[in-house]
Amino acid sequence: MATEEFQVAVHQAKLSDAISVVQAKPLQYFSDRPLNIAVVGEPGSGKSSFVNSMIGKRAGEPGAAETGIQTTTVKAKDYQHPTLPQVILWDLPGREDSAFASRIEQVDLNRFDFFIIVGYQRFRTVHTDLVHEIRAMGKRFYFVRAKIDLDLEASQRRQPSGCDEKKVLQRIKDDCVMGLLNESVIDPQVFLVSNWDSQSFDFPLLWEKLRSDLLQLKKQAFVFSLPSLSTPVLERKTDAVKKKIPLIVLYCALLALLPVPGFSFVAAMFFFVRFRSQCYREFGLDDPPLTALARDIGKPVASLHAVMKSRSLMPLILWRLPDLVGAVLILVEYCWWNRYPYAGSLVSGVISVFTSYYMLQGCLAAVAKDTQNVLSKALEKMSV
């Protein structure tokens, strides 16, 4: 199983191998993976009716999503697709309805793999916001413009002598495409549908597109799940490395006892940098493997460095600010009280125990998090 292979590679600090586990698999390999599709949009846009069309049910039938003129869906509900294997459609409550905000479940979109935005009428801010949210997660979406039958009906009423159906449809599509292009969406996928008829307008096109994208979307969903799969492995590694911290804290504290102002900081800096390098080695983020990983995914190593928060020395400086207390006391004892700085050294030592402990714990946690960040970054390319 790719999942286990991936976890073993992360455990062995071989991030390149972890990535190639996915890279090497043919698309067909992902056919049994689940795909959670969230159907999102403004309230009443026709999301539940769209889900019903997709699963081949009519409103009111057993197993169909509830539809209605008033706000209907207040909780996310899943519907297994009858023919597309492992495809789950999630009917979500509408966005942008503050009057019902307390009744409506606030759904975290992160848990879904792919999105279908169902819009009605013009392309609006609610759609733009959804597009931004989905893209910020690095995920993909289709845009479905529902209730096309109503638009055509209205046009026919306006021009009883005969309206040009094609022109009306093109205008609606252009509005949606322009809305998406304005948000810098590359190759926007827009489908005009009537939820009453899953055979007409762009419904057949939508089916075709979904079928042809399915394996790629499933692979993408799997890729997105990988960083979180690494969590238990990274936790175990963190626990193992944590055992080394008490001894380093002891060294830092002993060196902090030396009656030299600022020495405590210098010693901590030395041990911090050493400990961080050790953590990088343990997690596979040290230099040769990271450069190899960057080469494998065709990205500059700087792009991986950019997502590693543990590379900054700023937290270290902030953690060591309390060292100033000991340093000042040592100086006061030397300069004003003209005596050996017993109190200053002792205070430095005690402060160092706490600051060093939390500093090293923080460093370890940051490196573990960075491993996930690096994996996500490396997998990014595979998920588009």
Ligand SMILES: Nc1nc2c(ncn2[C@@H]2O[C@H](COP(=O)(O)OP(=O)(O)OP(=O)(O)O)[C@@H](O)[C@H]2O)c(=O)[nH]1
């Ligand atoms: N004519 C027409 N009516 C539609 C279409 N899709 C949905 N409707 C109607 O629009 C209303 C709202 O539909 P729903 O499917 O409940 O909309 P929703 O987006 O799920 O609504 P909430 O869950 O309340 O956000 C219902 O009266 C539907 O019958 C469509 O394609 N054409």
Ligand SMILES: [Mg+2]
């Ligand atoms: Mg609904």
